[in-house]
Amino acid sequence: MDRDTALRLHEAMLLTRLTEERLVKLFRQGQTLGSVYRSLGQEATACATAMALGPDDVIAPMIRNLGSMFVRGATPLEIFLQYLGRATGPTGGREHNNHFGSVERGILAPTSMLGALIPVMAGVALSFRQKGEARVAMTWIGDGGSSTGAFYEGLNFAVVQRLPLIVVGESNGYAFSTPPDRQMAGRMSARSQGAFTLTVDGNEAAEVHAASIQARQHCLEGKGPVFLVCETFRRSGHAEHDDQRYVDPQLLAHWAAKDPLPRFETWMAHRGWHPDPDLSSRMEANLLAAAEQALAAPWPEPADLKAGTFSR
Ligand SMILES: Cc1ncc(C[n+]2csc(CCOP(=O)(O)OP(=O)(O)O)c2C)c(N)n1
């Protein structure tokens, strides 16, 4: 990774952390329409994977992959407008979290149905191959989501067809309040389906990035999909309405010590690369201004309820 990429990756991870912190404040003030699903401690698995893609590749993020949307050009203002349900937000108040796409940025709208994006993205990858385009499709799946039928069906199809699909497995210790050993027989893997599997330390951004570059190359060489497992930990509740009392505090402390942001800053410092020392405070000021702008934005008009929807 070169210096410029490292600085951009660090910026995306920090922006994700601070945007979600601002969203938590808005939630506690009763301003967000629904709960806030954080990626605290998992920013590297969302940002460093997306950072390895080319501009024509397509992503389908899940709820904890806000960082990948920032990498593709989404803005905090859009995110705030969306969570606050305002008329000028990406879905005009029809959704309340990161469930919106952007064709220009190569982002397919996330969906709540765990596993459902795997066959959809296998289809996107199939279209790339049929058109002879050197592009890859990327999506993410949690340990819980990887137990769904859709995950197996979609990945199996991609393996058989040798499709350019990267599925990032987020092995983060919990599916809501259920630890993996209560709902899956082994560790996250797609080896039994014949998919090339890579497993990395999901909190080491440089390692995640290098593996993602390797995965993309594997896809572009026509060798089929890659399941890239990132070992990480969900350091917040499932969402802000979940106080995570079922998680051992020692486990949380263990993973806090492996926070991806300071680790990546150390990795950069070893190369003599240093982020702007004012970056964090500048970002916080911009985020506060964006949140205030979103709070002042208009609510949707009831008469516009059906606009942009399929209705008869
Ligand atoms: C098919 C399906 N089953 C159940 C749910 C309800 N649900 C939403 S998130 C979640 C836990 C997901 O855990 P995991 O896949 O490990 O992702 P994480 O939240 O840890 O990122 C559940 C059970 C759903 N959205 N879709």
Ligand SMILES: [Mg+2]
């Ligand atoms: Mg999980």
